[in-house]
Amino acid sequence: xxxxxxxxxxxxxxxxxxxxxxxxxxxxxxxxxxxxxxxxxxxxxxxxxxxxxxxxxxxxxxxxxxxxxxxxxxxxxxxxxxxxxxxxxxxxxxxxxxxxxxxxxxxxxxxxxxxxxxxxxxxxxxxxxxxxxxxxxxxxxxxxxxxxxxxxxxxxxxxxxxxxxxxxxxxxxxxxxxxxxxxxxxxxxxxxxxxxxxxxxxxxxxxxxxxxxxxxxxxxxxxxxxxxxxxxxxxxxxxxxxxxxxxxxxxxxxxxxxxxxxxxxxxxxxxxxxxxxxxxxxxxxxxxxxxxxxxxxxxxxxxxxxxxxxxxxxxxxxxxxxxxxxxxxxxxxxxxxxxxxxxxxxxxxxxxxxxxxxxxxxxxxxxxxxxxxxxxxxxxxxxxxxxxxxxxxxxxxxxxxxxxxxxxxxxxxxxxxxxxxxxxxxxxxxxxxx
Numbered sequence: 001x002x003x004x005x006x007x008x009x010x011x012x013x014x015x016x017x018x019x020x021x022x023x024x025x026x027x028x029x030x031x032x033x034x035x036x037x038x039x040x041x042x043x044x045x046x047x048x049x050x051x052x053x054x055x056x057x058x059x060x061x062x063x064x065x066x067x068x069x070x071x072x073x074x075x076x077x078x079x080x081x082x083x084x085x086x087x088x089x090x091x092x093x094x095x096x097x098x099x100x101x102x103x104x105x106x107x108x109x110x111x112x113x114x115x116x117x118x119x120x121x122x123x124x125x126x127x128x129x130x131x132x133x134x135x136x137x138x139x140x141x142x143x144x145x146x147x148x149x150x151x152x153x154x155x156x157x158x159x160x161x162x163x164x165x166x167x168x169x170x171x172x173x174x175x176x177x178x179x180x181x182x183x184x185x186x187x188x189x190x191x192x193x194x195x196x197x198x199x200x201x202x203x204x205x206x207x208x209x210x211x212x213x214x215x216x217x218x219x220x221x222x223x224x225x226x227x228x229x230x231x232x233x234x235x236x237x238x239x240x241x242x243x244x245x246x247x248x249x250x251x252x253x254x255x256x257x258x259x260x261x262x263x264x265x266x267x268x269x270x271x272x273x274x275x276x277x278x279x280x281x282x283x284x285x286x287x288x289x290x291x292x293x294x295x296x297x298x299x300x301x302x303x304x305x306x307x308x309x310x311x312x313x314x315x316x317x318x319x320x321x322x323x324x325x326x327x328x329x330x331x332x333x334x335x336x337x338x339x340x341x342x343x344x345x346x347x348x349x350x351x352x353x354x355x356x357x358x359x360x361x362x363x364x365x366x367x368x369x370x371x372x373x374x375x376x377x378x379x380x381x382x383x384x385x386x387x388x389x390x391x392x393x394x395x396x397x398x399x400x401x402x403x404x405x406x407x408x409x410x411x412x413x414x415x416x417x418x419x420x421x422x423x424x425x426x427x428x429x430x431x432x433x434x
Contacts, residue, residue: 036231036233037227038232050138052138056134056138059131060128061128063127064124067122074109078105079106079286083288084102096290096293098291101290102297104286126261130265140254143419144415144420148415149216151412153212153215156209157231163201169394170197174195193387238414240414244347244417245344250421253343254420256332256335259331263332266321267325269321270324280305285298346413354410356406361403
């Protein structure tokens with residue numbers, strides 16, 4: 001019976017293992033963690049899900065349709081009526097007994113010169129071009145805003161890591177203060193000082209958490225659920241790979257390109273106003289039917305407006321359009337100077353922040369590290385307290401946080417310069433006119 005029971009037990013074990021394997025095979029696979037969200041991926045997701053960009057494209061499409069429609073001649077007008085209908089006497093309300101009564105049907109057409117229609121079409125095509133320029137400006141601003149939010153969140157996470165380390169070290173100091181007081185290695189004043197430092201560190205962590213939440217809200221607006229992913233490696237914020245002193249950078253800026261289309265529209269509207277001094281004329285053909293005893297008739301006519309007060313109407317409109325053009329030119333020049341100054345100042349500040357961070361990192365971090373090492377050596381030989389070590393460590397963390405703040409400011413300026421100016425300058429076709 002022994003071998004039989006052994007075989008039965010082995011079969012039961014095999015069946016159990018088989019059942020367990022089948023059960024495990026039917027369990028859903030655990031989802032793999034999402035890969036880190038890079039800045040370029042975030043920009044691509046945001047740009048693909050931006051209603052404002054779609055709206056600008058639809059506005060440009062609408063203006064192009066209007067341009068074609070506006071350049072056509074107006075539709076002919078069907079005119080019908082009764083002329084010279086008697087309202088008294090024996091022929092009262094009769095359509096056929098009086099020789100002057102006529103039933104009339106005709107067609108009237110207003111004629112607009114081809115030059116004026118071409119100008120009207122050009123004006124609407126320029127509006128479409130302005131919508132395209134608006135779309136480029138919105139895209140540039142979107143990429144800048146997403147990049148700044150991504151970078152703000154990245155540096156908030158890094159700052160929290162330093163503050164968490166500092167808080168943990170301060171908590172260790174508080175836990176060891178009692179034993180150090182009894183051993184004579186600490187003074188009573190160290191407890192409130194360390195407690196206050198820990199509370200201040202926690203408060204700073206709350207500020208950092210708020211900054212990260214705000215950055216996450218901005219990212220979620222553009223990325224949706226993708227904003228919940230961890231962030232990848234940041235870009236090199238100390239490199240722009242372009243000459244920001246080039247005049248092409250300013251002339252290709254999104255705001256100036258959009259305003260240049262408004263300037264072209266103002267020029268076209270002035271040309272249209274000058275064309276309006278030549279009024280549109282109309283022609284008409286009508287067939288007139290009389291009573292059976294009388295002959296039918298055909299009438300042909302032309303209508304031409306008479307500009308009898310051109311100095312107070314057409315000339316006033318031309319003067320107004322010319323003033324609007326001059327206003328647009330002045331605003332355009334003002335905007336150009338403003339953008340030029342903004343690019344130059346942002347570039348100078350960006351360079352200054354890079355230099356400041358390099359100098360501080362090269363000078364302060366080694367000193368802070370040396371202070372920590374010396375305090376640790378003194379603590380091990382009993383010549384200093386743990387509070388001295390932690391104070392040196394806290395000073396080192398403060399330097400790291402200061403450098404992170406400088407790096408975050410540098411990153412924000414880098415995003416402005418790259419995504420608003422440099423990328424737009426590369427995207428604009430050669431020969432584009434501001």
